[in-house]
Amino acid sequence: MPTLIKNFFNNKISKQINEFFKSNIDVIVFFVILCIKLVSYGKSISPEYFDSSVIVPIIASLLLLFSFSFLLKNKKRIRYLFIIDTIVSILIIADLAYYRYYKDIITVSAVRDAKLLIGVKDAVADVIKINDFLYLADIVIFIPLFKMYYKKINVKVQSMIARTVVFLMIFTIGTVVDAKTFKKVSAEQPTLLTAMSNRIYLTKMIGNLNFHIVDAFNFTSTKIKNSKKLPESEEKQIKSYLESNNSVSNKFSGIGKGKNLIMIQVEALQGFAINKQIGGKEITPNLNKWVNKSMYFDNYFYQVAGGNTSDAEFMSLNSLYPAQSGAAYYTYGGNTLNALPKELGEKGYYTAALHGYNEGFWNRNVMYKTEDFNDFFGQSKYTDDENVGLGLSDKSFLNQSFDKLQQFKQPYFSFLITLSSHYPFNDVKGYENGMDTLDVGNYKNTLFGNYLEGIHYTDKQLGDFLDKLESSGIADNSIIVLYGDHFAIPKQNINDLYKFEGSNSTDDLAWYQYQKVPLLIHFPKDENKGINHVYAGQMDIYPTIANMFNIKNSYMFGKDIFNTSDRKVTFRNGSFTDGKVFYVSWTNTYYDIKTGSKINETPELKSAKEKSSKELEYSDELLNHNLLKSWTKK
Ligand code: GP9
Ligand code: MN
Numbered sequence: 001m002p003t004l005i006k007n008f009f010n011n012k013i014s015k016q017i018n019e020f021f022k023s024n025i026d027v028i029v030f031f032v033i034l035c036i037k038l039v040s041y042g043k044s045i046s047p048e049y050f051d052s053s054v055i056v057p058i059i060a061s062l063l064l065l066f067s068f069s070f071l072l073k074n075k076k077r078i079r080y081l082f083i084i085d086t087i088v089s090i091l092i093i094a095d096l097a098y099y100r101y102y103k104d105i106i107t108v109s110a111v112r113d114a115k116l117l118i119g120v121k122d123a124v125a126d127v128i129k130i131n132d133f134l135y136l137a138d139i140v141i142f143i144p145l146f147k148m149y150y151k152k153i154n155v156k157v158q159s160m161i162a163r164t165v166v167f168l169m170i171f172t173i174g175t176v177v178d179a180k181t182f183k184k185v186s187a188e189q190p191t192l193l194t195a196m197s198n199r200i201y202l203t204k205m206i207g208n209l210n211f212h213i214v215d216a217f218n219f220t221s222t223k224i225k226n227s228k229k230l231p232e233s234e235e236k237q238i239k240s241y242l243e244s245n246n247s248v249s250n251k252f253s254g255i256g257k258g259k260n261l262i263m264i265q266v267e268a269l270q271g272f273a274i275n276k277q278i279g280g281k282e283i284t285p286n287l288n289k290w291v292n293k294s295m296y297f298d299n300y301f302y303q304v305a306g307g308n309t310s311d312a313e314f315m316s317l318n319s320l321y322p323a324q325s326g327a328a329y330y331t332y333g334g335n336t337l338n339a340l341p342k343e344l345g346e347k348g349y350y351t352a353a354l355h356g357y358n359e360g361f362w363n364r365n366v367m368y369k370t371e372d373f374n375d376f377f378g379q380s381k382y383t384d385d386e387n388v389g390l391g392l393s394d395k396s397f398l399n400q401s402f403d404k405l406q407q408f409k410q411p412y413f414s415f416l417i418t419l420s421s422h423y424p425f426n427d428v429k430g431y432e433n434g435m436d437t438l439d440v441g442n443y444k445n446t447l448f449g450n451y452l453e454g455i456h457y458t459d460k461q462l463g464d465f466l467d468k469l470e471s472s473g474i475a476d477n478s479i480i481v482l483y484g485d486h487f488a489i490p491k492q493n494i495n496d497l498y499k500f501e502g503s504n505s506t507d508d509l510a511w512y513q514y515q516k517v518p519l520l521i522h523f524p525k526d527e528n529k530g531i532n533h534v535y536a537g538q539m540d541i542y543p544t545i546a547n548m549f550n551i552k553n554s555y556m557f558g559k560d561i562f563n564t565s566d567r568k569v570t571f572r573n574g575s576f577t578d579g580k581v582f583y584v585s586w587t588n589t590y591y592d593i594k595t596g597s598k599i600n601e602t603p604e605l606k607s608a609k610e611k612s613s614k615e616l617e618y619s620d621e622l623l624n625h626n627l628l629k630s631w632t633k634k
Pocket of ligand 2: 308
């Protein structure tokens with residue numbers, strides 16, 4: 001008897017499975033095909049890119065897409081599958097082409113800003129390969145096949161209830177698996193999903209399809225957020241606030257007139273490394289030498305947010321605050337800006353950005369057009385002859401950049417961004433070239449120790465570059481600005497830094513005091529050298545340069561660094577400091593910098609706090625509503 005029941009059920013189940021397959025063969029075939037296409041895309045963009053674990057999110061994203069097909073039947077369903085297949089296949093072809101050119105993944109904002117990539121149009125034909133069209137071949141073959149299948153075979157359509165159950169099941173599995181993947185990514189790199197800094201890596205983690213969904217989500221949510229029109233009175237308020245904010249000192253006004261401007265943004269150069277020793281050797285001997293020949297600012301803060309390096313660039317070139325979330329370089333790629341290169345360009349300067357890494361990284365290929373650089377020398381303009389860490393070594397980058405600088409028409413503005421001293425600092429190949437090594441003792445093979453070695457390497461390359469600027473006579477006719485982009489030692493490793501510094505306090509104030517990056521301004525013949533202790537930050541460099549080069553830009557939130565009255569550094573999270581008091585926003589606490597102790601809020605401090613958040617809000621409104629577009633119309 002039990003066997004009879006078993007057989008009965010077995011037969012029933014196998015019959016049902018059979019029926020399920022028969023009536024859903026179209027969904028299954030398209031599912032498998034798209035899986036193959038997405039995996040093959042992953043493999044073909046570069047072997048090192050492909051990691052077999054990406055199959056899980058690929059399947060999850062397809063499950064989500066395909067689950068909806070169960071709600072449809074017959075012709076409607078085939079049409080849905082056909083549309084999905086076509087869209088995904090075209091996306092893959094576009095991604096492949098974009099990758100061949102930019103070594104990056106296409107985004108909605110890149111498509112929106114496509115007009116900025118006009119020079120690239122000619123290259124489109126080169127980057128699309130005949131084989132790519134194989135991604136569309138199945139559509140041509142399978143559509144008529146399925147039409148025939150449905151005509152010939154009498155497929156029993158499952159009931160609406162059965163199909164809804166299947167839909168719910170598949171949709172849930174897809175969502176749960178995707179949610180798990182996203183959770184893992186956010187735990188590893190908290191801002192990666194919103195800032196999308198490293199798109200290749202993100203695609204590797206979540207799959208191509210999920211990447212595009214997240215990207216579209218980010219794009220639309222900012223669009224919606226910004227679609228409200230700003231009341232005219234508020235626009236006026238922001239405008240007049242900025243116009244009155246713009247008080248420059250008379251010091252150094254016009255000192256740069258006719259001179260080149262060479263600006264070097266150094267990857268992860270932190271202030272604590274300057275003039276320090278370990279194992280009897282200076283960590284940054286070359287920069288220390290140049291600190292003594294320059295005007296050196298030892299209370300200069302990085303103010304970056306979700307856009308990291310790109311935020312440092314954005315602030316230094318625009319004196320506008322970074323985006324509330326994500327990276328300004330993505331969100332505001334299509335804005336009108338009065339960036340430093342644009343203003344210097346209008347004064348007859350030749351302007352160029354130089355960085356030996358993927359052109360598409362941080363959306364630089366788009367943003368440098370928006371900022372009006374005449375040229376961008378990215379990875380493809382450099383000979384890839386030596387690698388450290390992420391890519392082209394600082395040694396090779398700076399050597400090749402020096403040769404380029406010598407060819408530039410003067411006066412020029414050259415903006416160089418280094419790369420080798422990038423997290424996690426564990427590639428110290430540069431030492432093979434007979435460079436003096438640093439003995440980091442107990443810190444050997446720790447993140448902190450690796451950083452010291454890494455920044456020691458970059459210091460050497462910067463020293464060689466600066467020395468060449470000097471010996472070639474370029475420095476005599478240039479103002480050189482050098483600064484660090486952001487922290488190197490993350491919060492979780494900060495104790496090693498405290499230990500190294502012998503710092504007893506480990507509170508938020510202590511942490512903030514280690515968020516300084518060096519700023520050096522070198523004048524011809526080492527003029528104006530000396531240490532300046534003024535509290536300032538990355539928002540202030542453009543106003544300072546503007547004053548030195550006679551640029552009139554009334555729409556900057558920072559202040560000329562030589563204007564000593566009313567100094568304040570506001571951070572994206574609302575924290576601020578005026579050099580006497582430090583306000584830490586996440587605990588709503590004020591510290592007296594001198595004594596290190598907490599102090600109560602006074603009406604003055606409260607209004608300073610409110611002013612900082614007002615400023616951040618104004619900057620957001622200005623960018624979200626692209627106010628500079630109408631304000632700068634001639
Ligand atoms: C790469 C680089 C690194 O182009 O500038 O950016 P980061 O990860 O430091 O923000
Ligand atoms: Mn960086």
